[in-house]
Amino acid sequence: MTKQKGGALMSTFRFAESSGMPIYRQLENGIRKMILDGNLSAGDRLPSSRQLATDLGISRQTVKNVFEQLTIEGFLNSRRGSGTFVGDVAVMKLPPEMPRDRRRLNGYRVQPSKHARAIAATKATTRLGSVAAFRPGVPALDMFPRKAWSAAHSRVMRSGNDILFSYGPPGGLPELKRAIRLHVRDHRGIRCDEDQIVVTAGAQQAFVLIALTLIKSGSVVWCEDPGHIAVRDAMRLLCADVKHVPVDRHGFDLEYARQRHPRARLIFVTPSHQHPLGITMSLNRRLELLDSAQQHGCWIVEDDYDSEFRYAERALPAMQALDGSGHVLYVGSFSKSLFPALRIGYLISPPGLVDAFAAAQTLLSQNVSPLQQQVLASFMLDGSFNAHIRNMCTLYQSRRDLLVQGLRQHAGSFLDIEPCLAGMHLIGWLRDGTANELVAAEAIRSAGIDCLPLSIYCVEQVLRPGILFGFACVPDSEINAATRVVGAAMADALHGGRHNVPPRQH
Ligand SMILES: Cc1ncc(COP(=O)(O)O)c(C=O)c1O
Structure with missing residues (x-):
């Protein structure tokens, strides 16, 4: 025996004219909701498509299409000659709408872990993305050579190389690595092989790859204070024991760090231009830091984020260039020298770690877009970057x-x-x-x-x-x-x- 509830209920259905949603979609959603809310139950008979179309003032074909779609989804079934009925759907009691208190849903507390909540309060996101005057860290986007960039882009598209449309080789495209090697050799005094370079999604991804590969939960990590917020909070997210080290007029205060927080595994520094104070780390402090890393077997992460821009004297060469023992992981970025949306940076590492970094990158987020890498390589190698x-x-x-x-x-x-x-x-x-x-x-x-x-x-x-x-x-x-x-x-x-x-x- 069939029940007739559907007809009465369907006659109460109204379209929301101001919603902008097509009427077929509104009708579909309306019938689905009545079923899921339990207002229509398995076996209830719906009005005929002709009747419903007349009641609602819409075309019969629209109603037929809706019935057909809901039949495919299993919400309805049609019996030839006898009508359309609600299918045998397990009824789920949904709340009428998203509760006002978004931290509670059906009695469950919806919230991240305590650890993640602490991290979500990071100041690294403070108005990130703003380009208003005098936003620190944003380059001259008004003067970016868009013509030269689009010429590089066109060259790459014309090259017709299908490989660029795929995932790309782990660690980066050879051509971009070559351009980076030449750049750091000429501007930062770094001598490295191309296979020591890993192309990353900005400096930030390089920092994360370093931590994932070299530290475990509870490892001591020294960060400058004041310092780069996104580094220290990413290290906290990865469960490092972050120790904050002040900066004096020579840069990172190594003596303070040694006395208070021994046994660091990673040391994050910005030697060429301390972030945000702008101090250049003295040569002696660099040598002491290198010596300490060598003695204690820890890694120095040299964040060289904006060394291209100096207005008085030439920059000191990178610390990596002074390092004879392979304890420096050099991180560069194109976010300041070109534009942050490019999301390309690089990590120059001792050869023994490169495969681990490249594998971690593939597992974490796949490679940086090969197409963008090739455009950047072309822009660098034709002299536009310099x-x-x-x-x-x-x-x-x-x-x-x-x-x-x-x-x-x-x-x-x-x-x-x-x-x-x-x-x-x-x-x-x-x-x-x-x-x-x-x-x-x-x-x-x-x-x-x-x-x-x-x-x-x-x-x-x-x-x-x-x-x-x-x-x-x-x-x-x-x-x-x-x-x-x-x-x-x-x-x-x-x-x-x-x-x-x-x-x-x-
Ligand atoms: C100290 C420091 N290092 C590195 C970066 C670059 O980060 P990314 O290359 O991920 O944009 C920034 C950007 O603001 C920075 O302030």
Whole structure:
């Protein structure tokens, strides 16, 4: 015997005209939901397609198509000559809609582990992706040579090499490795073979591969404090015992680290341009660090993220170039020298580790896109990369000077400003007696300027309050106006609203 419940219920069905969803899809979803909610049960008879089409004011063909689809899915079955019936579907009581408290679902607590929750609070994601003035770490995207890049892209597409459309060889394309070898030889004094290079998805992936391959849970890892947030939090995610080591005027404070936290397995440093303070590690400190790594059998990870940009003297060669014993893992990135969205970096390692790094990369995320690798290789080998770096060095120096001038003019009563000698940001040090840097940074941010307070890079260290201003990504013509906004916002926040700051438009 068949029940007739379906007809009555279906007549209550209404289309949501403003939803933008096609009506066939709404009808399908509506019938599915009635079945899953238990409002239609196995054996209930649905109205005929003709009847339902008339009731709902839609075409009969639409209703027939919906019945057909739901029959294929098993929600309905049709018996020739006798009608359409609800199939024998196990009814699942779904909540009427996603609960307001998204941490609870059907009585279960929906939340990551305690460990993952602590990591999710990382400051590495603070407004990541912003390109507003004066976002630290973002290169001059307005001046990127898009024509030369697209010419390289066209050359690669014309080459018709099918291999580039597949997974690519583990560790990277030979041509890109050759271009990288020449680049680090000429710019960083590094002598290496191409088979010591692993092409990675940015420096960040290189750091993760190093940890996955060389440490175990609880291994001691030394990180600079202040330092690169994404490194220390990735190491915590991988269950390292991260120890925070201060930085003095020679760079990483090795003596402090040795006394307080012996037995490190990995040491993360930014010797050519300490991140974020900008100190260059002295030659003696480099040699001491190398000696210590050799004696204790630990690895130095040399993060050389922005060494291309120096405005006074030439850069010291990389630490890797001084290392006779194979304890340095050198990490480079194209995020600053080209653009972060490229997601290409590289790891130069002692030969015995390369296969392990390449295998870990394949298991973790497969290789970096071979197509992009080939475009980059072509861009480097035809001289466009070197030309771009030369142009950016000149440009960044002039943007830095405009920033220094503007900040001194408009925010000089709050900030001490010294031009930096390298890199893409400088630190404005808050003058004595001025309020908290977080208040100042927040006020500037609310006025539409994206600078970052120095304290977000610190874990244990309490430094003089300062604010990081990135100058590379701001067109020359906008720098002065943006510094005026900074000055007015600081006056507002620190001197109680003497200025009215119009928000910047992006
Ligand atoms: C200290 C430091 N190292 C490395 C990088 C580059 O990371 P990636 O190549 O993953 O973009 C950055 C980027 O902000 C950085 O600040």
